[in-house]
Amino acid sequence: MSGQDNGASVELSRRTAAAEGRARGLNVGWTVFSYLLSGMAAYGIIGWLVGRAVHVPVLFPIGMLVGLAISIGFVIYRYGRQEAANAAQAQRTSTKGDDR
Amino acid sequence: MTGDVTALASGGCHIFSGCGFPAPGLQDFEWKPLFTIGSFGFTKPMLLAIIAALVVIVFFWAAFRKPQLVPRGVQNLGEMAILGVRDQILRPSLGRKGDSYLPFLVSLFFFIYIMNVMELIPIFQFPVTSRIGFVWPLVFIVYFLYLYLGFKNQGAWGYLRNMIPPGVPAPIYIILVPVELLRFFVFQPFTLGVRLFGNMFAGHLLLTIFTIATWYLLSLSIGLVYAAGSFALAIFVFVLETLVTLLQAFIFTTLTATYIASSLEASH
Numbered sequence: 001m002s003g004q005d006n007g008a009s010v011e012l013s014r015r016t017a018a019a020e021g022r023a024r025g026l027n028v029g030w031t032v033f034s035y036l037l038s039g040m041a042a043y044g045i046i047g048w049l050v051g052r053a054v055h056v057p058v059l060f061p062i063g064m065l066v067g068l069a070i071s072i073g074f075v076i077y078r079y080g081r082q083e084a085a086n087a088a089q090a091q092r093t094s095t096k097g098d099d100r
Numbered sequence: 101m102t103g104d105v106t107a108l109a110s111g112g113c114h115i116f117s118g119c120g121f122p123a124p125g126l127q128d129f130e131w132k133p134l135f136t137i138g139s140f141g142f143t144k145p146m147l148l149a150i151i152a153a154l155v156v157i158v159f160f161w162a163a164f165r166k167p168q169l170v171p172r173g174v175q176n177l178g179e180m181a182i183l184g185v186r187d188q189i190l191r192p193s194l195g196r197k198g199d200s201y202l203p204f205l206v207s208l209f210f211f212i213y214i215m216n217v218m219e220l221i222p223i224f225q226f227p228v229t230s231r232i233g234f235v236w237p238l239v240f241i242v243y244f245l246y247l248y249l250g251f252k253n254q255g256a257w258g259y260l261r262n263m264i265p266p267g268v269p270a271p272i273y274i275i276l277v278p279v280e281l282l283r284f285f286v287f288q289p290f291t292l293g294v295r296l297f298g299n300m301f302a303g304h305l306l307l308t309i310f311t312i313a314t315w316y317l318l319s320l321s322i323g324l325v326y327a328a329g330s331f332a333l334a335i336f337v338f339v340l341e342t343l344v345t346l347l348q349a350f351i352f353t354t355l356t357a358t359y360i361a362s363s364l365e366a367s368h
Binding site: 020 | 187188191192193265275276278281282283286291354355357358
């Protein structure tokens with residue numbers, strides 16, 4: 001009986017973890033997509049405005065590329081390095097609390 | 101559908117009869133008003149949206165009108181529906197503290213799902229969300245709640261400051277401000293709405309293309325083989341759409357839950 005309860009509890013926590021992973025994956029995926037678009041748009045607009053003021057039209061595509069580079073860099077920082085650092089921190093904290 | 105394409109296809113317009121393929125297009129998403137009140141035309145998608153809302157209201161009213169401790173019949177279904185949204189959408193993003201948002205997320209999920217699934221029900225045969233005008237109000241409601249909760253929980257300045265995660269060096273902070281503002285106020289709501297609309301629009305178009313092609317290719321010639329192929333594809337797309345209708349409602353509601361979660365917590 002206890003073994004069955006244990007099995008059900010393991011199954012429940014597995015499902016919960018899977019659902020959490022799904023929600024997180026969806027959120028991160030679409031946030032990254034939004035970053036790429038907004039980086040290009042934001043610096044594209046700035047490039048276009050500056051290009052219009054100084055009569056250098058090529059600043060528009062250059063701005064878009066710079067914006068894309070900024071977005072990619074930030075995505076790597078936020079979802080790569082920072083996430084890895086947070087995960088390592090969480091692991092350290094959980095190991096500290098484990099007194100086995 | 102306005103009926104132009106359907107009329108052409110059903111009016112004996114087949115392959116090798118000198119009639120070109122009546123290809124579906126944007127005109128299949130334009131509807132003549134069922135009736136007009138002044139300059140306002142009431143169209144089929146509007147009727148379907150009202151029916152979808154009524155289905156959700158009546159179903160949950162019937163399920164929980166007289167709730168029993170041991171659920172039976174429609175209450176069973178209602179509880180399964182609510183627990184499904186709670187365990188698969190709400191709890192993974194918001195945890196137990198987000199249970200107060202369950203009625204909102206359940207209503208949102210089922211309203212979108214019923215509007216989507218209208219595509220597959222004979223007579224209705226049109227996904228309401230393939231008209232983007234029905235999607236923007238939902239996005240607006242979600243975004244209004246997102247901003248309201250964010251400002252309420254973190255304060256206007258704190259909320260705007262927390263858009264960029266802590267620990268970012270000051271010069272990069274300045275570089276990121278235009279990107280974050282545009283992402284937050286333009287592209288995030290834009291992608292939320294366009295994804296739902298685009299998927300339902302494309303699915304309905306595919307289904308229409310293969311259904312009309314099956315009829316168009318039907319003739320006592322080699323066209324019969326093509327018609328069989330087209331029919332198989334129509335069935336395949338139909339099965340695919342049964343999943344897509346559910347998946348799109350799930351994605352929209354899950355993202356709404358994650359937005360609410362990010363409004364309630366400082367780091368997002």
